[in-house]
Amino acid sequence: MTTGIGARVKRREDKRFITGKGKYTDDVRTENQAYAAFVRSPVAHANVKSIDKSAALEMDGVIDVLDGHQLTGDGIGNIICGWAVTSKDGSPMNMGAWSALATQKVRYVGDAVAVVIAETQQLARLAAEAVDVEYEELPVVAFADKALKDGAPQIHEEAPGNLIYDWEIGDAAKADAGLAEAVHVTEMEITNNRLSPNPMEPRSAVATYDEAEDHYTLYTTSQNPHVARLVLSAFYNVAPEHKLRVIAPDVGGGFGAKIYIYPEEITCLWASMKTNRSVKWTADRSEAFVTDAHGRDHISTAKMGFDADGRITGFKVDTIANLGAYMSLFSSSVPTYLYATLLSGQYDIQNLHANVRAVYTNTVPVDAYRGAGRPEACYLVERMMETAARELGMKPAELRAKNFIREFPHETPVIMTYDSGDFDANLAQAEEAADVNGFPARREEAAKRGKLRGLGYSCYIEACGIAPSAAVGGLGAGVGLWESAEVRVNPVGTIEILTGSHSHGQGHETTFAQIVAERFDQPIENISIVHGDTDKVQFGMGTYGSRSGAVGMSAIVKAMDKVEAKVRKIAAHQLEASEDDIVIEGGEVKVAGTDKALGWHEIGLAAYTAHNLPPDMEPGLKESAFYDPSNFTFPAGTYICEVEVDPDTGTTEIVQFTASDDFGTIINPMIVEGQVHGGIAQGVGQAMLEQVIYDEDGQLITGSYMDYTMPRAADLPNFSVHHASTVCPGNPLGMKGCGEAGAIGSPPAVINAITDAIGNNDLAMPATPQNVWRAYQAASAKQAAE
Amino acid sequence: MTKVSLTVNGKPVARDVAGGTLLSEFLREDLRLTGTHIGCDTSQCGACVVHVNGKAVKACTTLAASLEGADVTTIEGLANGGLHPMQEAFKEHHGLQCGFCTPGMIMSGVDMVTRYKAEGRELTQEAIRHELEGNICRCTGYHNIVKAVEDAASKM
Numbered sequence: 001m002t003t004g005i006g007a008r009v010k011r012r013e014d015k016r017f018i019t020g021k022g023k024y025t026d027d028v029r030t031e032n033q034a035y036a037a038f039v040r041s042p043v044a045h046a047n048v049k050s051i052d053k054s055a056a057l058e059m060d061g062v063i064d065v066l067d068g069h070q071l072t073g074d075g076i077g078n079i080i081c082g083w084a085v086t087s088k089d090g091s092p093m094n095m096g097a098w099s100a101l102a103t104q105k106v107r108y109v110g111d112a113v114a115v116v117i118a119e120t121q122q123l124a125r126l127a128a129e130a131v132d133v134e135y136e137e138l139p140v141v142a143f144a145d146k147a148l149k150d151g152a153p154q155i156h157e158e159a160p161g162n163l164i165y166d167w168e169i170g171d172a173a174k175a176d177a178g179l180a181e182a183v184h185v186t187e188m189e190i191t192n193n194r195l196s197p198n199p200m201e202p203r204s205a206v207a208t209y210d211e212a213e214d215h216y217t218l219y220t221t222s223q224n225p226h227v228a229r230l231v232l233s234a235f236y237n238v239a240p241e242h243k244l245r246v247i248a249p250d251v252g253g254g255f256g257a258k259i260y261i262y263p264e265e266i267t268c269l270w271a272s273m274k275t276n277r278s279v280k281w282t283a284d285r286s287e288a289f290v291t292d293a294h295g296r297d298h299i300s301t302a303k304m305g306f307d308a309d310g311r312i313t314g315f316k317v318d319t320i321a322n323l324g325a326y327m328s329l330f331s332s333s334v335p336t337y338l339y340a341t342l343l344s345g346q347y348d349i350q351n352l353h354a355n356v357r358a359v360y361t362n363t364v365p366v367d368a369y370r371g372a373g374r375p376e377a378c379y380l381v382e383r384m385m386e387t388a389a390r391e392l393g394m395k396p397a398e399l400r401a402k403n404f405i406r407e408f409p410h411e412t413p414v415i416m417t418y419d420s421g422d423f424d425a426n427l428a429q430a431e432e433a434a435d436v437n438g439f440p441a442r443r444e445e446a447a448k449r450g451k452l453r454g455l456g457y458s459c460y461i462e463a464c465g466i467a468p469s470a471a472v473g474g475l476g477a478g479v480g481l482w483e484s485a486e487v488r489v490n491p492v493g494t495i496e497i498l499t500g501s502h503s504h505g506q507g508h509e510t511t512f513a514q515i516v517a518e519r520f521d522q523p524i525e526n527i528s529i530v531h532g533d534t535d536k537v538q539f540g541m542g543t544y545g546s547r548s549g550a551v552g553m554s555a556i557v558k559a560m561d562k563v564e565a566k567v568r569k570i571a572a573h574q575l576e577a578s579e580d581d582i583v584i585e586g587g588e589v590k591v592a593g594t595d596k597a598l599g600w601h602e603i604g605l606a607a608y609t610a611h612n613l614p615p616d617m618e619p620g621l622k623e624s625a626f627y628d629p630s631n632f633t634f635p636a637g638t639y640i641c642e643v644e645v646d647p648d649t650g651t652t653e654i655v656q657f658t659a660s661d662d663f664g665t666i667i668n669p670m671i672v673e674g675q676v677h678g679g680i681a682q683g684v685g686q687a688m689l690e691q692v693i694y695d696e697d698g699q700l701i702t703g704s705y706m707d708y709t710m711p712r713a714a715d716l717p718n719f720s721v722h723h724a725s726t727v728c729p730g731n732p733l734g735m736k737g738c739g740e741a742g743a744i745g746s747p748p749a750v751i752n753a754i755t756d757a758i759g760n761n762d763l764a765m766p767a768t769p770q771n772v773w774r775a776y777q778a779a780s781a782k783q784a785a786e
Numbered sequence: 787m788t789k790v791s792l793t794v795n796g797k798p799v800a801r802d803v804a805g806g807t808l809l810s811e812f813l814r815e816d817l818r819l820t821g822t823h824i825g826c827d828t829s830q831c832g833a834c835v836v837h838v839n840g841k842a843v844k845a846c847t848t849l850a851a852s853l854e855g856a857d858v859t860t861i862e863g864l865a866n867g868g869l870h871p872m873q874e875a876f877k878e879h880h881g882l883q884c885g886f887c888t889p890g891m892i893m894s895g896v897d898m899v900t901r902y903k904a905e906g907r908e909l910t911q912e913a914i915r916h917e918l919e920g921n922i923c924r925c926t927g928y929h930n931i932v933k934a935v936e937d938a939a940s941k942m
Contacts, residue, residue, distance in 0.1 A: 010877055017885030018873040018892060020821015020861035027820035122806075200825045200833060200924050201886040212819040250821075253885030285826035390866070505884030505925045591837050670880050674926060678883065681927030703829035705922070713918035742927075 004518030005733075008670040013509040013522070022250040025204035026282045028219045033206075034277035036268055037124035039114040039131045040290065041106035044362035045153060046135035049268055056130040061123035064275050065131060066267075067114040068101030076100060077236045079263065081327035083117040084476040085165050085336050085358075093165040096156025096360065100236075100263035100270075100324035105136065107155055107325035109700055110290025113465050114476045117269050117275050121282075126704035140362045142694040144322035145299055147359040155325065155360040162360040162480075166321060169340045170353035171188070171414045176353030178314020182305025184435045186388040192376045194297035194322070194692040195685075196708060201252020202288045207268035209279040215243050216272065220247040220265055223502050224542020225257045228477070229534050231329070232259045248532040251541065253503035256368040257292040258504065259544050260329040262413060264291065267431055289703045294692055295369020297322040298335060300378045302467025304384045310394055310402045310514060314351040316341055316382065321358045321366075329365035332358065337375030337475055340462075343450040344412035345381040345401040345638060346423045348461045352413045360691025362698040368544065370682055370743040376461040379765075382748035384457040385627050387761045396457045396752070397427060397436075416463060418634050421662055423459060425724040430638035430660035433722050439642070452776070453655075460639065460745035463632040464737035465550030465730075478653040482628035483547070485555035487563050488515070489621040491600030491608040493521060498530045500540015501552030506669070506739065507671045508548060514667050515733065517555055518558050521587050522600060538624060546737030547669065550633045554731045566585045566621060567603050573614040575599060622681075633728050633736040637661035639680075645757045649772025652661055652688065652754055657719040659745070664728035664736035672738045673721045679742020680719055686743070687750035688767050708764075759783070788851040794819070811884075812850035813860060821861040821889045825922070832921030835890035835897075836860045837875045842897035844920070849877025858924045861889035864896065871941040872896045872934070881934035883925035892922050895935040899942050910937045 003009050016022050039051075053065040068253040079098040086092060114131050118124035127357055138155035146152055147162040155162055179185055199221075206219040216239045222228050225246040244414040251258060264281050272279045284292060300319040307313050321335030332650050337353040340354040371378075389399040401424065410418045430435075439455050446453035466472060469480035486498040497512055532534050543552070567589060572579040575598065584590075598606075604620070606612060610619035642656040666672050676694040689709040693701040702708040727734035747765060754772060755761050760779035764771060787802040794817060801861055813819045813836070822845055825833035834845040837859040864870045872895045875881065882888040898917040902909040909917075914935045915928065923931060 011880065011882075013885075014877040014882060015869075017882055018861075018869065018876050018890050019865075020819070020886045020889050022821070024823075024886065025818075026824075027814075029815075029818075121809075198924055199884070199886075200831065200922065201823070201884065202825065250885065252825075253884040254923070285828065285831075395918040507883070610803045674880050674883060674930060676929035679927075681926070704828045705826050706828050710830075710922050710924070711927075712922060713915040713932065716915075716928055718932070719929050721929065 003514055003524040005665065005667050007514060007516060009510050009514055009524065009668055011507050011510045012513065013507065017598060018422040024201055024250045024252055025206060025219045025221050028206045030206065030208055030278040032277065034117050034119060034275060034279050035121040035124045036271060036279050036281040037128040037209045038112045038264065039116065039128045041109060041111040041113060043106065043135055044140040045104050045111050045138040047138065048102060048106060048113055049134040049136050049766060052132035053114065054349050055132065056116055059130060059460060060129045061119035062127045063277060065114055065116050066271055066274060068099050068103035071101045071270060072099055072103060073285065074238050074270065076266065078229065079326065080235045081332055082329050082478040083333040085101065085167055085332040086476065087165045088168045092758065094159035094163065095327050096158045098264040101518045108364055108699055110364060111325065112263050115271060117271050117279055125290055134758065139165050140698040141305055142361055142363055142696060142698040144297065144320045144359050144361055144452040147361045148320065148357065151599065154304065155362060164327065164358040164360060166357050167336050167511035168353065168355045169415065170497065171351065171354040174351040175316045175353035179303055179305040179316060182313045183308045184392055185303055186384055186391055187303050187386060188384060190302060190380050190383055191764055192296045192299045192379055193686060195295045195369055195690050196289055197255040197292060197295055198516045198710060199255055199257055200254030202283040202285060203258065203262065203264065204282040204478040205265045205268045206278065209272040211274060211276055211751035213538060217245045217251060217270055218265065218269055218707060219247050221251050221258050222246065223251065223254040223504060223544055225532055226500060226534055226540045227503065227542055228391040230344045232266065236266050238266060243728055246534045247667050248502055252257040255370040256295065256372060256505045260293055260367060262291060272299055281761055285705060286703055290700055291707065293328045294364050295366065296322065296376060296670050297366050300344045300380055302384055302677065304388060306388060306392065310350045310392060310399050312347055312403050315343065317354040319354065319356045321356055322361050322363065323358050324361060324363045324365035326365045328365040331365060331367045334368050335371040341414045341416050342374050342377035342463060343381060344414055344463065346405060346461050348405050351360060363694055364369055369741045370679065372545065374740065375744045375747060377745045378458065379748045382460065383751065386457060386752040388470065390761065397431065399703050400459050400477065401427065408773045415629060419631055419729050420632060420726045420731050421636050422724065422726050426638045426660040426662055427459060429722050429724045430640050430658050433638040433660065433720055434642065434656060434658035434659045438638065446644055452647055452757040454643050454753040456641045456749045456752025456756055458639045458745050458749035458752065461634055462740060462744050464546035464635055465543050465629050465633040466547065467629045467632040481541055482626050483541055483551040483555040483560045484626045486538060486622065486624040487559040489563060491604050493604040494526045495520065496528050496530055497556055498537045499539055499552055499556065500542065501548040502532050502543045504543065506543065506548060509670055511555060511667045515556060520600065520755065521584055528578050537651050546739035546755060549560040549730050549735040550728065551627060551629055553733055553735065555625050555627035558627050562623035562625065563621060568619065569614055570606055571598055574612060631730045633664065633730060635661065635663050635736040635738065637741060637742050637745060639745040639749040640708065641753040644759055645754060645772060647776055650769035650776065652767060652772055654717045654750065656720065657717055658722055660722045661738065661741055662736065663738045664687065664725055665734040666723060667723065673737045675743045676721050677719050679740060680746045682743045683715055683746025684750055687747040687765050688713060700727050706775065721740060788845060790851055790854050792853045793857045794857060795859060805851055807850045808846055808886065809848040809850050809853065810845035813845060815840040819860050819862050823886055823889060825886065830922065832890040832894060833887050835893040837893060842894050864892065870896065875938035876936040879930045879934040879937060881926065882929045887921060887923045891921050891923065891931055894918065895938060899935065899939045911936060927931065
């Protein structure tokens with residue numbers, strides 16, 4: 001079938017986007033719309049002495065100016081962190097209070113203290129500047145390592161020494177013993193640079209309170225509107241769930257930044273009730289840089305020991321993770337259960353231990369950004385492996401292959417059970433596609449032109465489709481991580497799929513329809529996908545962590561199983577056959593081996609007319625399902641990057657980037673390749689271009705696209721993307737997930753390639769021309785001295 | 787307020803605008819043509835690219851009041867019924883994911899193809915990547931956008 005599983009179906013959602021008819025949150029405008037502008041702290045750490053609203057309140061068009069005292073006075077709750085991480089001494093994490101509008105203290109540049117509601121956006125912004133806030137400045141600490149030093153400024157009284165938790169995983173004694181018996185130990189200090197996710201659509205909210213119905217509606221840029229509704233209701237007390245509708249219409253990219261329920265959405269909803277007006281807020285890019293949760297920002301030291309044969313004898317990691325000024329929704333889980341649990345990589349490591357200290361700093365909160373913990377783990381492991389291979393005089397691929405896991409299921413010492421994979425196949429496919437054998441000749445040719453050519457590997461593994469709810473609950477998650485779906489077959493036979501997953505670029509309207517078209521052998525035009533509206537979809541946990549395929553589509557399959565069972569019963573009854581003999585093919589429901597058949601639409605009509613159904617059968621043809629995964633999924637693969645460095649300037653060009661991924665079953669290769677392209681681009685951005693920079697005073701230096709280097713077309717090559725897949729045994733479609741792999745696997749491949757070219761393993765991300773040039777000069781000087 | 791009369795997507799439009807009103811705001815708020823997007827505040831991202839008198843401009847750095855008599859085309863008016871070859875190519879080559887940068891990408895794509903054709907220059911992949919300097923996409927890694935522009939160039 002040309003529209004079923006494995007088909008490169010062109011996207012059904014594209015037409016509205018290419019004609020300018022997409023409907024994003026900022027495109028929503030209600031009658032008599034009012035606008036919000038936030039008064040934000042210009043300093044990173046201060047006591048709020050007073051807020052003088054009088055001048056702003058007198059300005060034209062200003063409806064009201066609201067502050068945090070009013071907000072908390074109305075019982076709006078503090079912002080929560082949804083994952084409780086316990087320190088190794090058994091104590092709970094030290095979490096400071098976070099109010100949507102600060103009352104006593106501001107803790108980062110951008111922390112909101114008040115909001116102006118006015119008739120236009122321009123008037124609101126002007127009035128926000130007229131709100132006079134008196135700050136008593138406090139000492140600032142903007143860097144994670146400094147936050148832990150004695151005498152560092154104290155950010156939250158609940159977290160002495162700015163330590164949120166001191167957590168560990170694995171067996172320290174075994175890891176130490178493994179390192180002690182090693183014949184070679186590779187040691188590295190590795191920093192994972194701080195990033196800003198930067199979906200191209202800035203965050204936005206349109207909140208409307210209907211006084212007559214005592215009901216709220218929120219349009220918002222969310223990856224998970226039901227989670228937003230749950231949190232806004234259960235924890236922030238904005239409105240009870242049945243009085244709050246959350247709609248996430250077309251959303252212009254998320255990458256993690258749109259998972260969380262931020263102060264702005266809470267405040268807009270509350271302000272709509274306070275002013276009895278529909279309140280709209282849209283971030284500009286500068287505001288996005290100081291409000292969207294940042295990602296990464298780890299400092300680690302690591303030791304990996306090897307025996308004489310190159311087998312890993314022990315691996316020990318110590319990490320400091322910067323969580324910013326407040327604990328964002330899933331921030332605690334990122335440097336722990338999403339990071340340290342992947343430190344075994346693709347390798348059989350029996351002796352492994354990681355210690356993670358999470359700290360507060362006077363910076364924007366840090367949370368999950370595409371990959372979330374797994375890029376940090378992959379970068380660490382793969383830089384270690386490549387460096388170790390160079391130190392041991394082995395080929396990087398050979399050292400990796402020597403340590404590959406080859407039997408599944410494989411239980412790692414850091415609580416993961418890898419279910420499937422063929423790491424050799426991905427490595428072989430990538431090496432062949434990248435023509436690794438031809439590299440020495442290419443390097444020689446480049447040298448003749450005065451260029452340094454380098455080759456770098458990354459064999460990544462990640463965990464997606466988080467997974468199973470009871471297990472994550474046991475680890476501290478405050479939510480279940482299942483997904484829900486509803487399949488409605490209409491009386492005319494058309495099919496509506498309501499899904500709790502949310503598409504913000506992933507193409508669900510196409511891929512989700514493909515699995516339904518294949519299952520019921522129906523034209524894809526007759527299938528529609530509904531998502532993003534809490535009034536339409538029963539519930540959903542949303543889209544992040546590459547979960548929409550493995551979890552979201554599995555829920556659809558489960559609901560389709562139920563629909564098919566009912567279809568079989570109806571057909572068997574009407575065609576006077578056994579249910580076991582009923583088959584769905586050619587768009588009909590048939591008795592196998594006979595010419596007795598009903599059209600699909602006839603089944604639909606029969607279900608709804610209910611004139612001739614089996615005894616005791618309820619009318620209608622609509623089923624719902626909740627799917628809770630039995631395990632994580634484990635996408636894996638090999639990425640090989642080839643670069644050319646200009647030794648005079650440090651300018652680096654990626655001349656070839658090759659990916660071989662194992663995503664399990666692929667529904668639409670076109671869309672999957674697109675996900676890999678975009679992921680690699682973000683990974684290359686991290687490796688070569690992007691970095692959020694704060695100064696000592698906690699001022700954000702990279703607060704616009706003039707300062708924060710987004711990858712542009714000329715920074716990137718064409719990508720060579722391949723698949724060598726094993727089926728995931730854990731879900732009905734055999735899917736593993738593809739959304740984050742590119743961003744996880746690519747940074748170490750890039751840096752390994754550049755360090756290979758310049759002959760210096762000591763190179764930090766982002767590998768800007770200046771950083772590369774300096775590292776090359778250092779290596780050259782060292783070589784000359786020797 | 788300044789009275790400004792111009793043509794937008796082939797239709798005459800006359801409005802009073804404040805002196806500081808940007809073309810992007812004018813299109814989105816006054817005319818409700820919301821296909822022109824605003825992705826930054828430093829004229830870097832290109833989500834707001836439209837055509838003014840046949841040339842690509844960033845609507846976020848153009849004052850509406852300066853456009854007396856101008857002919858403005860937005861993404862909504864690019865094709866006269868059906869799809870423009872550039873729009874077709876973006877769909878065909880999966881040159882978009884979230885769709886937010888897409889209107890600007892398409893308008894820039896049409897502009898570069900038109901210019902290169904007028905100048906008799908070959909629009910290579912390298913040239914396309916260079917020409918896309920003013921348009922940022924966070925989803926696609928540009929791979930398929932480059933393919934789409936290249937394909938559309940052969941059909942325009």
